[in-house]
Amino acid sequence: MMLTASMRRTRRTNGLIAGALAVSAGSAAASAQTLDQLYAMAKPEQKLVLWAAGPTAAYERAVRAFEQKFSGITVALTGGFSNVLNAKIEEQIAAKKIETDVVIFQTVQDFVNWNKRGLLSHFKPEAFDKIGPTSKDKDGAWIAVNTNPIFYGYNTERVRPEDVPKLAPDFLKAQFKGKLISAYPADDDATLYAFHTVVEKYGWDYMDRYMAQQPKFVQGHLGVARSLGSGESLASLDNTVSSTVNVQRAGGKLALVAPASDALPVFFTAEAILKDAPHPNAAKLFVSWFLSKEWQSSTGVYSSRNDVPPPAGLKPLSSYRLAAGYLQFVTNESELIALRKRFEGYTGPVTNRGGVQ
Numbered sequence: 001m002m003l004t005a006s007m008r009r010t011r012r013t014n015g016l017i018a019g020a021l022a023v024s025a026g027s028a029a030a031s032a033q034t035l036d037q038l039y040a041m042a043k044p045e046q047k048l049v050l051w052a053a054g055p056t057a058a059y060e061r062a063v064r065a066f067e068q069k070f071s072g073i074t075v076a077l078t079g080g081f082s083n084v085l086n087a088k089i090e091e092q093i094a095a096k097k098i099e100t101d102v103v104i105f106q107t108v109q110d111f112v113n114w115n116k117r118g119l120l121s122h123f124k125p126e127a128f129d130k131i132g133p134t135s136k137d138k139d140g141a142w143i144a145v146n147t148n149p150i151f152y153g154y155n156t157e158r159v160r161p162e163d164v165p166k167l168a169p170d171f172l173k174a175q176f177k178g179k180l181i182s183a184y185p186a187d188d189d190a191t192l193y194a195f196h197t198v199v200e201k202y203g204w205d206y207m208d209r210y211m212a213q214q215p216k217f218v219q220g221h222l223g224v225a226r227s228l229g230s231g232e233s234l235a236s237l238d239n240t241v242s243s244t245v246n247v248q249r250a251g252g253k254l255a256l257v258a259p260a261s262d263a264l265p266v267f268f269t270a271e272a273i274l275k276d277a278p279h280p281n282a283a284k285l286f287v288s289w290f291l292s293k294e295w296q297s298s299t300g301v302y303s304s305r306n307d308v309p310p311p312a313g314l315k316p317l318s319s320y321r322l323a324a325g326y327l328q329f330v331t332n333e334s335e336l337i338a339l340r341k342r343f344e345g346y347t348g349p350v351t352n353r354g355g356v357q
Contacts, residue, residue: 042281048075052104053082055222082107098276101283106269109330111142121273125288130305144268144304150194151256153239155231166260168198180215181227182238186344190267191238197265197323218352228254241301263323
């Protein structure tokens with residue numbers, strides 16, 4: 001049948017309309033996973049298995065809020081240290097029996113490694129474009145859930161304002177001998193990064209002089225904050241906001257201060273969804289909600305989102321000179337191993353085992 005000009009115009013018009021509808025449908029599908037829609041898909045799964053490293057109090061609060069908001073889904077939370085939980089995930093991988101849905105770890109290098117091995121689900125929640133490019137995998141394999149500067153800390157009752165350390169060499173003053181504390185650098189990559197930035201500027205001689213101060217080392221930043229808050233220790237160059245707030249709420253007498261001109265080290269913890277997660281839709285719902293502006297604004301720590309203000313009483317990170325190369329630092333495996341070994345030569349192996357409660 002010969003088509004008339006009118007018929008050809010009609011067919012072209014219909015084709016354009018069909019194409020536009022297809023594009024529209026594709027766009028709708030790409031943006032369809034709102035919290036309500038994810039909830040509808042997740043509710044039949046009834047459960048979420050979350051493994052989260054660090055002080056568990058914040059995650060317990062998140063779990064209660066999540067379960068209240070999304071009734072019908074219960075969360076099984078396991079806390080611990082990243083460098084302990086990651087080995088247990090490897091056991092699940094080896095057994096080909098994944099039991100965990102979402103993992104939140106400080107050891108971002110694990111996520112980079114697992115993604116290369118095809119073990120992570122790629123998911124971009126609504127907040128994805130609010131996260132900086134160095135704080136996420138471009139395909140959504142992992143995404144930072146916070147931004148953690150490592151401040152100086154001190155006991156507010158036993159350290160006078162004029163004696164508060166302003167630079168790393170101030171920790172070498174006689175008044176702090178026997179009263180310094182930090183996490184073990186060889187055990188905690190964030191602490192390792194903080195000490196690394198110090199020796200990069202002041203040389204390894206700094207560590208010799210620091211060790212002459214007879215410092216104490218503990219496992220985990222919560223132990224650091226508790227020691228400062230009780231007055232057992234006076235000062236530390238290794239303090240996180242979350243652990244400090246936790247101890248302050250319990251009545252601990254400690255405060256944070258940024259270095260005057262030394263770079264302020266910054267690390268982050270990130271989330272990832274395991275590829276064979278038993279509750280994949282509940283996992284996507286949790287990640288989307290946890291990274292929402294509403295929840296991130298309530299955490300009391302610096303957010304990984306660029307549209308959430310700093311915690312109350314603290315300045316925006318843009319007001320500091322930051323050492324923000326944490327991702328590159330922890331993914332340089334040969335350097336990381338060498339630094340851990342060298343710092344362990346100063347501190348010895350872990351003996352003061354801390355908790356993450």
